Amino acid sequence: MKKQMIAMLLAGGQGSRLGALTQGMAKPAVAFGGKYRIIDFPLSNYVNSGVDTVGVLTQYRPLQLNTHIGIGIPWDLDKQFGGVTILPPYEKTGDSEWYTGTANAIYQNIEFMDRYNPDYVLILSGDHIYKMDYEDMLARHVSAGAEATIAVMPVPWDEAPRYGIMITDGEGRITDFEEKPKNPRSNLASMGIYIFDYKTLKKELQELSDVPNCDFGMHVIPHIHRRGGRLYSYQFNSYWKDVGTLGTYWEANLELTDLVPDFNLYEEFWQIYTSAEAYPPAYVAEGGKAETSIIGDGSTIEGSVKHSVLGANVKVAPGAKVRDSVLMNGVVIGVGAVVRKAIIAENSVIGAGTRIGEGFFAASRLDPRVYNSDITVVGANSVIPENVTIGKNVAVIGQTTAEDYPGGVLESGDYIIKKKGGRA
Amino acid sequence: MKALGIILAGGGSSRLESLTAKRAVAAMPLAGTYRSIDFALSNMSNSNVGTVAVVTQYSSRSLNIHLSSSKWWDFGRKQGGLYLLNPTITPENTHWYRGTADALIQNLDFIKERHEPYVIIASGDGVYKLDYNKVLERHAATGAEMTIVCKRMPKAESERFGVLELDADGRIISWAEKNENGSHEGEQIINCGIYVIRRRHLIQVLEEAAREEKYHLVTDLIIPHLDQRRIMSYLLDSYWTNIASVTAYFNCNKDFLDPELRKFFFSDYPVIHTKVDDNPPAKFNGGARVSNSLVAGGSIINGSVSDSVLFKKVYVGDRSSVKNCILMDDVYVGDDVVLENYIVDNKTRIANGTCLVGDPDSIPILS
Numbered sequence: 001m002k003k004q005m006i007a008m009l010l011a012g013g014q015g016s017r018l019g020a021l022t023q024g025m026a027k028p029a030v031a032f033g034g035k036y037r038i039i040d041f042p043l044s045n046y047v048n049s050g051v052d053t054v055g056v057l058t059q060y061r062p063l064q065l066n067t068h069i070g071i072g073i074p075w076d077l078d079k080q081f082g083g084v085t086i087l088p089p090y091e092k093t094g095d096s097e098w099y100t101g102t103a104n105a106i107y108q109n110i111e112f113m114d115r116y117n118p119d120y121v122l123i124l125s126g127d128h129i130y131k132m133d134y135e136d137m138l139a140r141h142v143s144a145g146a147e148a149t150i151a152v153m154p155v156p157w158d159e160a161p162r163y164g165i166m167i168t169d170g171e172g173r174i175t176d177f178e179e180k181p182k183n184p185r186s187n188l189a190s191m192g193i194y195i196f197d198y199k200t201l202k203k204e205l206q207e208l209s210d211v212p213n214c215d216f217g218m219h220v221i222p223h224i225h226r227r228g229g230r231l232y233s234y235q236f237n238s239y240w241k242d243v244g245t246l247g248t249y250w251e252a253n254l255e256l257t258d259l260v261p262d263f264n265l266y267e268e269f270w271q272i273y274t275s276a277e278a279y280p281p282a283y284v285a286e287g288g289k290a291e292t293s294i295i296g297d298g299s300t301i302e303g304s305v306k307h308s309v310l311g312a313n314v315k316v317a318p319g320a321k322v323r324d325s326v327l328m329n330g331v332v333i334g335v336g337a338v339v340r341k342a343i344i345a346e347n348s349v350i351g352a353g354t355r356i357g358e359g360f361f362a363a364s365r366l367d368p369r370v371y372n373s374d375i376t377v378v379g380a381n382s383v384i385p386e387n388v389t390i391g392k393n394v395a396v397i398g399q400t401t402a403e404d405y406p407g408g409v410l411e412s413g414d415y416i417i418k419k420k421g422g423r424a
Numbered sequence: 425m426k427a428l429g430i431i432l433a434g435g436g437s438s439r440l441e442s443l444t445a446k447r448a449v450a451a452m453p454l455a456g457t458y459r460s461i462d463f464a465l466s467n468m469s470n471s472n473v474g475t476v477a478v479v480t481q482y483s484s485r486s487l488n489i490h491l492s493s494s495k496w497w498d499f500g501r502k503q504g505g506l507y508l509l510n511p512t513i514t515p516e517n518t519h520w521y522r523g524t525a526d527a528l529i530q531n532l533d534f535i536k537e538r539h540e541p542y543v544i545i546a547s548g549d550g551v552y553k554l555d556y557n558k559v560l561e562r563h564a565a566t567g568a569e570m571t572i573v574c575k576r577m578p579k580a581e582s583e584r585f586g587v588l589e590l591d592a593d594g595r596i597i598s599w600a601e602k603n604e605n606g607s608h609e610g611e612q613i614i615n616c617g618i619y620v621i622r623r624r625h626l627i628q629v630l631e632e633a634a635r636e637e638k639y640h641l642v643t644d645l646i647i648p649h650l651d652q653r654r655i656m657s658y659l660l661d662s663y664w665t666n667i668a669s670v671t672a673y674f675n676c677n678k679d680f681l682d683p684e685l686r687k688f689f690f691s692d693y694p695v696i697h698t699k700v701d702d703n704p705p706a707k708f709n710g711g712a713r714v715s716n717s718l719v720a721g722g723s724i725i726n727g728s729v730s731d732s733v734l735f736k737k738v739y740v741g742d743r744s745s746v747k748n749c750i751l752m753d754d755v756y757v758g759d760d761v762v763l764e765n766y767i768v769d770n771k772t773r774i775a776n777g778t779c780l781v782g783d784p785d786s787i788p789i790l791s
Contacts (some may be wrong), residue, residue, distance in 0.1 A: 034705035035721075073495070074702075257707070265704035266724065278698045279495070280680065280690045281456035281734070282706050288715065290708040296723050297480035297705065298690070300683065310705075325781065 001081055002117040003053045005138055005195070007046055008106055009128040010100055011039060017245045019370040020379035021345055021395050025064035027128030027244070031328040031346065033265060034296040034309050037068055038243060039126040040274045043075045043084075048270050049134040051122060053082035055112050056103045059089055059098060064312030070246050074275045087112060101213035103220045107205040113198065121201055123216065124193040129252050129263060130240040131270045137234045138195055140172075146232035147200040148224055150174065151193035153236045163189035164217055166233050174231040177221070188233060190217065191240060200229070239263045247373045250343060253309045253326045258294050287318065296329065303333065306377055317352070325357075334386065341392070344378040351386035359391045362413030366395050371413075426560060428540040428623060428760065429473040431464045432524055433548030434481035439584070439669040442791050443769060447486035450478075450548025452667055453752055453770075455680040455689075456720035456735050459490055460667055461496075461548040462698045463689075465506075469497045470694035471556040473544060475504035479527045481511050481520060498697045509534065523639030529630050536627055543626050545641075547617035551676055552664040553689060553696070554618070559658045563620045568656035570625075570646070572596065573618035575660045576611050584668060585614035586642060588657065596655045599647045613657070615642070616664055663688065674767060674787045677733045677750050681716055703736050711742065727757075741776070748784065766790050 015027025017035060028039035039056075046054055054077060058065055065086075071077075072084035087109050089098050099105035100168070106113075106123060113121060120141065122134055141149040152166050160181070167176040167186045178184065194216060196204075204220050211219050224231055239262045243249040255261055265272060279298030284290050289304040296312035303320030311329035316322055318334040330347040333339060337350050340357030350356065357376050364371035371377070371393050377398035378384065388405040390396070391412030398418025402408070410416065429753055433450030440449065449463040461478070468476045476499060480487055494506035504756035509531045511520050521527035528545075535543065542563070544556050554573065563571040569701065574588055574596075589598040590613060599615075619641070621629075638644035646655060663685060667673040679685055689696050703722030708714065722737035727744035734740075735752045741759035750767045758765060758776035765782035768774070769791030782788040 055705075074700075112680045259709055266707065266722065271702055272704070273702050276700055278457065278696075278700050280458075280686050281718040283681070283683070283686070283718050284714040285683075286730075290714055291712050292710045293708050294720070295708060305708075312705075369522040 002119075003082060004118065005051060005134075006053040006055070006082075006113060006116050006118045007031050007051050007122040007124070007134075008109070008113070009039070009042055009054055009056045009124065009126050010102055010105060011056050011065060012062075013125070013127070014060040015127060015244060017370050018249060019020055019246060019367070020377045021246075021249070021343065022061075023379050024061060025062045025318075025380075026058065026062060029064040029068060030249075032054070032129065032243070032249075032422040033253060033310055034294045034311050035276055036272060036274045037415075038066065038129065038231075039068070041131070042124060042126050043069075043077070044131070044270075044272045045132050045134060047075050047077065047273065049136075051134055052077065052079060052313055054084045055109060055118055056084060056126075057086045057087045057099060057109065059105075062086070062088060066200065068275050070275065074273045076273075079302040082116065085112065101215040101219075103205060103208065103211075103214040103216050106201070107209055107214065110202060110205065113202075118198045121196050121198050122194070123196065124191075127244060128191070128240060128242055130236075131263075131272075132193070132236060134193075134195075137193070140234045141195045142230065144172065144232045145230060146195075147197050147230045148221065149195045149232045149234050150221070151236050152188040152233045153189040153191055153240055154187050155189045156189050157184065160184035160187045162187065166190055168233045172233045172235070172273050174225070174233050177225070179217070188235070191236065194221075194235075195317055200224070246343065246370065246375050246377060250326060250341075250373075250375050254307065254324065256294055256309060257277075257307060260369065276312065285318075288316070311346075328380075341374055342376045342378065345380035345382070347380060348378050348384070350378075350384050351388070353387040354384055354390070354391045355388075356384075356394075357392055358389050358414050361392050362411065364393055364395075364413050364415070366415040366417075371395055371415075426540060427473055427542035427544045427556065427620070428535070428538045429468040429476035429533075429556075430528070430545045431461065431468070431476060431478045431548045432527065432545065432617075433444060433461055433478050433487060434484075434521055434524075434527055435549075436482040440667070441670055441674060442789050443670065443673065443767070444483065445791075446483060446769075448480065448482050448484055448548070448633060449668065450480075451483075451487040451490055451675065452549070453735055454551065454667070454677060455686075456718045457701075458696065458698045459487075460551060461487065461490070462696055463551050463553070464548055465497045466544045466696040467497075467546070467552070467554050467556060468544070469499060469553075469697065471544075473556065474501060475507070475538065475540070476531075477507040477509050477531070478548070479509045479521070479531070479631060481527070485508065490561055490699055493699070497697050504590075507534070523644075524641035525630065525633050525645055526639035528626070528641070529634045529639070532627065532630055532634075535623065535630075538623065540623060543621055543623045545619040545621070547666070549666045549668060550617060550664065551666065552616070552660065553662060555624045556618075556620070559620050560617070562658050563656070563694065566594070566656045567654065568595075569621070569653045570655045571658050572655060573616040573617050573658045573660050574613050576613050579610055579612050580608045580671040582612060582614045583608075584672075588613045588615060590657050594657045594659075596650060596657055599642075599650060601643060601647065613659075616660060617666070620658075656689060670789065678731070680718060680733065681731070685762070703734065727759075727761075735770070 011028040077084040241252045282295040287304040288301040298313040302318040303316040305322045317335040320333045324341045328346045334352035339356045374392040376394040383399040395415040436444040471641040499506040659687040712725040715730040722735045732749045744761040747764045756773045762779040
């Protein structure tokens with residue numbers, strides 16, 4: 001038995017620039033859009049593209065991801081031959097190692113790929129929001145007679161220096177590439193989505209197996225290029241969003257509340273699937289208000305919610321105000337609390353009368369590379385007491401009490417991290 | 425496992441008018457994301473009843489689609505699980521199910537092959553939460569031949585049910601079936617349509633009924649035998665309704681606007697399960713005004729909605745006003761619509777500028 005194309009999904013990264021959101025889970029497991037997790041987008045793209053065999057490579061805090069994927073039922077990936085398989089690093093005789101790079105991780109799972117004897121392998125990472133037909137990309141790969149095809153998208157020229165840029169000829173063959181070029185020769189950015197001929201892939205991985213931290217963009221693709229291999233580009237022109245920073249994560253969520261969003265979840269075509277529990281519908285009480293917002297099932301809105309994305313089972317108590325925020329599943333906002341431009345992760349409780357997002361931006365005292373916008377972030381399962389005032393660009397993780405807020409205030413740019421028994 | 429579960433889901437109902445034109449009563453959508461059979465099925469699953477047979481007949485497609493996978497109620501087991509008993513033509517029998525007892529008689533071989541000592545028979549249209557093990561315990565303790573779950577209800581709300589009279593021990597001594605005469609004041613005890621009986625005894629009773637060509641569980645097998653058979657009651661003291669009329673259906677849906685009732689069914693352990701769909705969360709656009717209403721996934725709201733239940737994928741257009749309505753799946757309400765006191769059946773499209781105000785005392789159905 002064989003499969004024409006199987007997929008390998010790199011889901012082991014922490015996504016450290018998401019700060020408090022990835023304290024307890026890998027980036028692909030982070031909640032998105034009121035119901036989903038980031039990994040749902042590539043998984044749904046697979047099934048919608050007819051790819052039914054997927055290896056998910058996990059490493060950083062995989063529990064949430066494992067629980068979410070289970071045996072793959074929501075994506076129809078529970079199959080007799082194929083389906084979804086979770087691939088964590090494993091011990092070997094002699095040279096055991098963690099996954100040290102994207103290509104190294106795939107190299108360590110050649111045995112898995114061999115089981116399906118595929119002609120092609122699709123490799124991508126589980127941290128982007130987009131709808132893409134991989135079957136179309138495969139058709140392009142086959143018709144071009146490529147050894148490897150890289151999905152690219154045109155980016156604004158002034159942003160090109162932030163990306164890996166591909167230089168192509170008239171046929172779309174990649175003639176050269178540059179990593180984060182100061183003076184880009186093209187505006188086609190690599191999306192980190194690759195289709196390889198499996199024979200080529202296996203040979204390359206084995207040849208490069210001694211390269212430390214072996215990576216597709218840094219080692220494998222340049223190696224194929226140097227030996228004059230056939231590298232092609234596949235141009236993608238619709239919505240694609242990297243949600244790797246708090247700012248882009250917040251922005252991508254809030255864009256869903258646009259009247260007709262660029263990324264539309266309400267189309268019948270190319271549906272996004274997820275693993276969710278059964279809940280009653282969202283309820284807006286008398287005196288409650290929900291406007292320009294997405295509200296998950298089972299949520300109860302007694303206060304006022306505007307320009308926000310709320311997950312399932314969120315409670316907004318009477319008199320509370322939620323503005324420009326992302327609240328994940330199970331968050332509780334107390335009576336009269338005010339939340340402005342915040343991301344509040346699963347099951348956190350905001351005390352009555354507390355105000356979040358007050359005052360003006362100040363540079364983060366925790367990590368300015370991660371916390372560099374006016375968004376305040378509250379990690380999962382956190383508690384914020386009643387009647388405290390929290391500024392902008394703040395991070396709070398853990399169960400805090402009034403004593404943690406001298407004078408009832410946590411200034412902009414400040415943080416509280418409370419570690420709990422062995423975790424974090 | 426102590427009991428086999430049987431859910432009677434074969435019926436339509438003329439009292440539900442056009443709503444059951446396309447589905448069995450047991451498949452009636454409820455509370456925005458559920459169907460009436462979810463309650464009996466979840467009670468079975470939550471009571472650790474491992475094997476459940478659903479008896480279907482009338483307009484069963486919608487029900488069959490809902491039950492197409494048993495995983496949602498955790499019945500996807502190697503042993504036992506969920507069985508659908510549709511009427512079939514055999515060399516011995518070419519009839520449809522001629523009544524509730526006949527439905528069981530025609531599946532007697534299935535009941536005989538099981539090994540559980542008891543059978544729980546529940547109707548597929550009851551909305552309630554009950555640990556059937558409590559009924560089994562009482563059944564065993566009282567040495568009853570059959571135990572029937574009943575409920576004390578105000579007379580005014582319970583005209584359409586079987587009315588029971590109990591003696592001091594809780595034995596059922598008289599039964600008036602769907603008696604709509606008499607006073608509307610005070611309370612009465614009514615039949616909830618949940619029966620517990622020893623499996624071997626049920627087989628015996630059904631074989632006897634088959635010989636006598638009696639096909640109705642209540643009117644043929646229970647009421648005439650109240651004197652000889654020790655039939656006991658189990659009084660349910662929490663929420664119970666069935667949705668066998670348009671008014672009951674409307675009121676039941678609106679009951680779920682009460683947060684306490686939603687908590688009872690959907691948050692307090694054990695919860696009611698249903699088939700999970702792939703709809704995105706509900707979307708409230710700028711200008712949306714929603715008050716005391718449930719809005720299910722996939723819905724998009726632009727106008728104003730109050731005192732209503734909106735099922736999945738409902739669209740409410742700009743400047744439209746929906747009041748005191750039940751809008752079932754995929755209902756499209758255009759712009760500048762006024763809609764009041766209506767049940768709107770699924771996939772109905774209401775054109776821009778339509779104004780429909782129904783009689784709140786006799787809610788009309790739009791389909």
